[in-house]
Amino acid sequence: MSRLDVRSIGMSLLAPAIAILLSIVVTTIVIAAVGSSPGDFWSTMFEVPKPRLRVDIVNQTAMIYIAAVAAAIGFRMGLFNIGLEGQYTLASFAAASFAGAAYLSGWANVFAAIIVAMAVGAIWAGIAGVLRTTRGVSEVISTIMLNSIAITLVGYFLNNYGVKEGNSVHTKNIEPGTSVGGFAPFEDRDGEIWTLAIIAVLVGVGFWVLLNKTRFGFDLRASGQSESAALASGINPKRMILISMMLSGGVAGLIWMPAFFGGARNYGTSFQVGLGFLGIAVALLGRNRPVGMLFGALLFAFLSVKSNDLTFGTDVSPSIVQITQGVAVLAVVVTYEVVRRWRTRLEQRAVSRELAPTTEATA
């Protein structure tokens, strides 16, 4: 049994390994094709990151991981929530406005703002859920549209009610007592790992427990695997769609919270866009598994953060890492399928070998 386990773990690592290798090859070819030096590129990328970047990588990993879990909740249910981007944009703005208004102080304000973020994310995703269950509108289409609406809405509110400062607009700064900062593992100038990066850990553990240990998680996985079997087993598919969509949106609302309370302190130019889409990519890369997505988030954070070094050391544009990331996701989807088929064939052969000697006995 244990030998089988080692082998099956080895097999499940095979696909991502092939995918990463493939993305390195493609990136190298692209860099060489535009006339730059792949050698420079990889030596810069694989250099051990400076302390400041190490802190950045941890912080980015946390946010990307939360986004990946949000996407995975949808995927495990068979829903494609492309609207993470809009959900966390609107949620971040709402939470920042709430926290900036300082109705509460200290940690109470932090917790309340986080609740606001989750609620807004959940409601925004819930719109797509309601459209799907009552009108049969595909959540893919509606969430894409809701992304545009959310971003436009935030822009409108910010322009009309935001605090103007020079050329930029932002929400009211939170009071110093509400900022929860973080801890600096290296020297102070290298920055802090945000305290609220802990949200990523909680979300990851919560996701695992929910899926594997609870009845709701079983219902969710059953619905994702076979809608017809789920219906026959007594699961109400509409209710499941709505709940999992809102859960996905609620988690999406948390994506930017570590950065907000850790350093940004207002919603404005410091808001980081694109985390929702990164989360979808990482969920695909990590096959919606809690641990797999952790490695995926770490890889993506590393590539994004480390690419900043390219500006100084090489003539390669930092955007090239987006090619690496994109190819990794594409390749992982393909290689997983290839490995899965190969494994099925091996299993079948193993089974027929195992059964062969007993044939005489049962015949």
Next chain:
Amino acid sequence: MPSAVDAVQLRGIGKRFPGVIANQDVDVTIRSGTVHALIGENGAGKSTLMKILYGVQRPDDGTITIEGKGVVLKSPTEAIEAGVGMVFQHFMLADNLTVLENMVLGAEKLHGIGDGARTEIRRISDRFGFDLDPDVLVEKLGVAARQRLEIAKVLYRGARIIILDEPTAVLVPQEVEALFVNLRELTAAGNSVLFISHKLDEVLDIADDITVMRRGTTVGTADPRTATKHELAELMVGSELPSPETAESTVTETVELSLQDITLTDEFGRDLLSGLSLNIRRGEVLGIAGVEGNGQSELVETIMGMRIPTSGRIMLGDQDVTHWHTRQLREAGIGYVPEDRHRHGLLLEAPLWENRILGHQTKAPSVKGPWINRKGARQDTERIVRDYDVRAPGIDTPVRALSGGNQQKLIVGREMSGDPVLLIASHPTRGVDVGAQAAIWGHIKHARRAGLAVLLVSADLDELIGLSDTIQVILRGRFVGTFDPAQVTPQDLGAAMTGGEAA
């Protein structure tokens, strides 16, 4: 041009799946230019054998010889190259494309996609009397024409050996006659046909040779000129045919399920079920007989809460459950063996023990409050595997790896768990091997003695007559006759099912 070389020789073919031997020591010889019938009950191993011949699955043992040459078929593409083509029971055609487009799809290199292909299609169509117009949309074609198109597709790709999987199942009698005319034209031109069926009349009518399969192996051959239906049936079922007959009646006076004037209307206003009323008492098996598609599925789904009746009332015991949701009904003690176990009964990728939870997510031992009780579910799965003789390497095996019979035994075991008061069983032994069939019948009889009320929907008239205490015949959503299984014959039922006689 029938030649001396046999079209296909299969020797010693064996194929094993987890827990079941699908094929073992299978020998079949198809002579060139003949229709060779392969007959056997569901689960006898016919479909595995033809998948092996068509390259979908590779045999564990044995050799395949096609037109004198030994071959190893790794894929359908290789089978077609070797001259073997297959027409599946479920057609694989694109409705919104024309006959020509369907024909050339995936075979563009053979005759192009234009006039070359059109000429070739006309040639095939005229040669064998297929009557196909290359430029008609497939959605305009009837079932029989679609089947001829599928056969033509196979010929177009150069096949000389054609496998037909239960081709007559979808046809009305006149169309069957026409198909047989086509098949005789095909063999007269030197092609060979492997005809898979379990309809003995047709087999005796069309076949030149007959091979009979039972329990995964070939048990004999017969000459259609001399063989009788009775002999073939005996070969097919063997001497150990289990009898579904129940002993003394266990029907009590307590009504467990009562349907009162149930009508179900679809979105276009048509009645799927009209005014159905029935009572099932504790210890009673009520059989529903009918040609498929006459409302059986809708009736079951209505009782299970997956559809809400337009009018009428459903009582479980003395509770009105007309508007209850599936989960409430299951909690109230209804066991459900769905007609399509893959679509409605199982999570194929999930292990056995997780499938034990499916449909019982709110009941011990699978759960404790909102939490999954992994230990309890696993222990109870071990019990089902033991008591219901589910042959599986272990309870962590994905259900997909089990044979149909073992999957069904797992479902029956699961649905019998937790002392149900009512069992809704749709085609409980469809597609399962004889051993599993006998076991499932045994479990139903046993539970009936213990006071279980059972609604049994089946297409197998012997099963219905053998297990039921009362049989209702359903036709176009109405009950058209009530029969006592002790006196009724399959012929009487057959007449009522087709509207020949309303008793």
